[in-house]
Amino acid sequence: MSRTRFVWCPIVSVIGVVALLTASCSKSADTPQQAGADTVNQAGQVTISVPAAASAAPKAGGTLVYGIEAETDGWNPTMNRWAISGTLIANAIFDPLVALDANQQPKPYLAESIEHSPDYLTWTIKVRPGIKFHNGQPLDATAGKKFTDALKNSPLTGPAARTVDSTEIVDELTTKVHMKQPWVAFPFLLTAQGGVVPAPEQLDRAAAGDPRGNNEPIGTGPFVFKEWIRDQKLVVTKNPNYWQKSASGQSLPYLDGVEFRPIPDGQNRFNGLQAGNINVLHDDSQTRAGNYRDLATSGKFQYFEGGGEDEESFVMLNVREEPLNDKRLRQALAYGTDQNQVEAVTGDPPSLRADSPWNKNGPWYSDPGYPQSDQAKARSLVDAWKNEHGGTPPAFALESTPDLETVQLAQALQQQYQSIGFNVELRTSEQIKYILDGVTANYQAKLWRQFSAPDPDGEYHWWIGENATPKGTLGLNFARIQNPELDAALNDGRSNPDPAARKADYAKIAKIFADEVPFVWLHHVRWSIATDNKVRDILNGPLPDGSPSLPILAGVHRLTYAWMAP
Numbered sequence: 001m002s003r004t005r006f007v008w009c010p011i012v013s014v015i016g017v018v019a020l021l022t023a024s025c026s027k028s029a030d031t032p033q034q035a036g037a038d039t040v041n042q043a044g045q046v047t048i049s050v051p052a053a054a055s056a057a058p059k060a061g062g063t064l065v066y067g068i069e070a071e072t073d074g075w076n077p078t079m080n081r082w083a084i085s086g087t088l089i090a091n092a093i094f095d096p097l098v099a100l101d102a103n104q105q106p107k108p109y110l111a112e113s114i115e116h117s118p119d120y121l122t123w124t125i126k127v128r129p130g131i132k133f134h135n136g137q138p139l140d141a142t143a144g145k146k147f148t149d150a151l152k153n154s155p156l157t158g159p160a161a162r163t164v165d166s167t168e169i170v171d172e173l174t175t176k177v178h179m180k181q182p183w184v185a186f187p188f189l190l191t192a193q194g195g196v197v198p199a200p201e202q203l204d205r206a207a208a209g210d211p212r213g214n215n216e217p218i219g220t221g222p223f224v225f226k227e228w229i230r231d232q233k234l235v236v237t238k239n240p241n242y243w244q245k246s247a248s249g250q251s252l253p254y255l256d257g258v259e260f261r262p263i264p265d266g267q268n269r270f271n272g273l274q275a276g277n278i279n280v281l282h283d284d285s286q287t288r289a290g291n292y293r294d295l296a297t298s299g300k301f302q303y304f305e306g307g308g309e310d311e312e313s314f315v316m317l318n319v320r321e322e323p324l325n326d327k328r329l330r331q332a333l334a335y336g337t338d339q340n341q342v343e344a345v346t347g348d349p350p351s352l353r354a355d356s357p358w359n360k361n362g363p364w365y366s367d368p369g370y371p372q373s374d375q376a377k378a379r380s381l382v383d384a385w386k387n388e389h390g391g392t393p394p395a396f397a398l399e400s401t402p403d404l405e406t407v408q409l410a411q412a413l414q415q416q417y418q419s420i421g422f423n424v425e426l427r428t429s430e431q432i433k434y435i436l437d438g439v440t441a442n443y444q445a446k447l448w449r450q451f452s453a454p455d456p457d458g459e460y461h462w463w464i465g466e467n468a469t470p471k472g473t474l475g476l477n478f479a480r481i482q483n484p485e486l487d488a489a490l491n492d493g494r495s496n497p498d499p500a501a502r503k504a505d506y507a508k509i510a511k512i513f514a515d516e517v518p519f520v521w522l523h524h525v526r527w528s529i530a531t532d533n534k535v536r537d538i539l540n541g542p543l544p545d546g547s548p549s550l551p552i553l554a555g556v557h558r559l560t561y562a563w564m565a566p
Contacts, residue, residue, distance in 0.1 A: 047305075048297060051565075061256055064258045067281040068085040069282065072085055075216070076203075078151050088556050093224070094219035095110050097197075108543075110197075112127055120179070129173055132220070134219060165178045182495040232261070238253055255562055266288060273301070279532050290347070304538065304552065314521045314522050316447075320468075335372075335373065352523045354521040386421065394423070398413060399434070399447065441472070449525060456502075464477065479519065536564065
């Protein structure tokens with residue numbers, strides 16, 4: 001069963017790029033895949049059935065065809081909403097300022113160093129010299145400031161940048177970022193959409209209303225944008241002047257190019273891989289994951305399974321929209337959700353059940369006291385509401401994307417919620433509209449997927465009350481939850497350098513969610529990457545200093561070291 005294509009942090013690192021930059025050539029270790037037995041690395045990723053030939057030295061050439069789960073509305077990190085597929089493509093065209101190492105800790109990538117003042121109110125970022133954008137413009141402090149200003153002025157990304165007070169250019173390579181409050185986990189916010197800097201030319205085009213500003217990205221990454229035919233393909237070609245080289249001095253990337261094909265239906269992506277129409281796919285379906293494993297074990301595919309602090313799937317509730325603005329009804333939905341029935345549809349194992357935004361095996365988890373399945377309790381809450389409303393059943397629309405298996409999940413939940421006294425209408429829309437409706441609070445309940453930040457502060461802008469804007473306006477607090485205790489815990493978690501105190505803050509947040517129920521938790525998501533046997537080194541290669549990087553996070557990885565066997 002494929003999970004719905006819920007959004008993944010469209011702007012996880014929205015303000016990160018505040019740092020302004022440049023970069024230089026940096027050598028990394030060659031990392032051919034290990035052949036033979038299945039492996040589990042320290043980040044929890046599982047690899048199955050890598051061909052014996054994978055131990056060979058990388059070879060240049062070839063075009064990779066990647067089946068992705070959805071289309072994206074554009075490629076300007078200050079203006080467009082990047083879910084999993086958008087971030088995956090962006091990683092081919094742009095480089096992050098910071099990337100996660102194998103222990104899910106932030107390490108410099110385009111940056112050379114990142115240091116903070118003792119009070120965490122100022123972060124000093126020095127970047128590597130010599131990097132140019134694909135159009136030849138230098139990646140320098142001027143380019144970075146233009147991006148920072150665009151982020152802060154954007155109605156989409158500006159709310160995530162409120163903690164940044166100002167930026168100070170120290171020299172060509174160094175910038176100081178001054179904060180309005182201490183920000184202890186700031187580097188984590190530099191690892192995704194806000195940690196990549198588009199060329200000044202791209203931002204100038206966007207500011208002038210030129211469609212190329214959003215549709216034709218110009219980055220510093222391993223691949224150069226070539227063409228985009230919406231809903232069909234996006235093609236990138238090798239950057240001949242890319243700044244990174246392998247440890248042996250080979251030019252990167254190895255591939256001549258990549259063609260990304262949006263294939264929204266997960267089963268169709270699977271069929272395309274089996275038929276040889278695509279070389280690689282990503283998928284969050286636990287049902288199909290079993291098929292991928294079986295085919296990989298038999299030597300027909302390669303299979304890579306995610307791990308670590310991935311996303312959660314859940315029903316997101318608009319807490320301002322009637323009738324779900326009544327907490328009793330939100331609690332009734334939590335009590336009325338039967339995980340056994342959900343798992344019969346999704347294929348998720350009970351071990352992946354979620355009761356908070358944090359994985360039970362992770363460092364931030366504590367038992368939040370989330371409501372357990374109790375149909376009688378659910379009905380009593382609904383009945384109490386009905387008695388106050390003339391006996392009329394509460395009604396709402398549950399939305400999903402049109403993927404067949406996602407619709408089946410929505411149908412299963414509809415039956416559960418109607419059995420406890422709700423009237424539930426099902427609606428579907430394609431992902432671009434689906435995300436926009438979430439951002440503008442134009443919904444009552446949505447199947448959703450989000451919250452994969454390795455450090456909980458990465459979720460700050462999704463939950464802080466000031467981002468709960470009115471319906472019809474862009475707001476990063478999609479559930480529109482406002483709670484003073486939640487805000488206090490978020491701000492202390494952002495500012496307090498004491499790990500124990502921060503964990504206590506996030507325990508408070510989990511308990512608030514368990515009581516207020518803006519999210520009806522379903523499962524922790526595990527992504528799969530499946531490839532044909534020609535593909536090599538598909539996951540993240542080493543960091544610029546040669547140390548191992550996190551192989552994959554929430555279905556997203558870089559293709560800098562990927563290559564194809566003849």
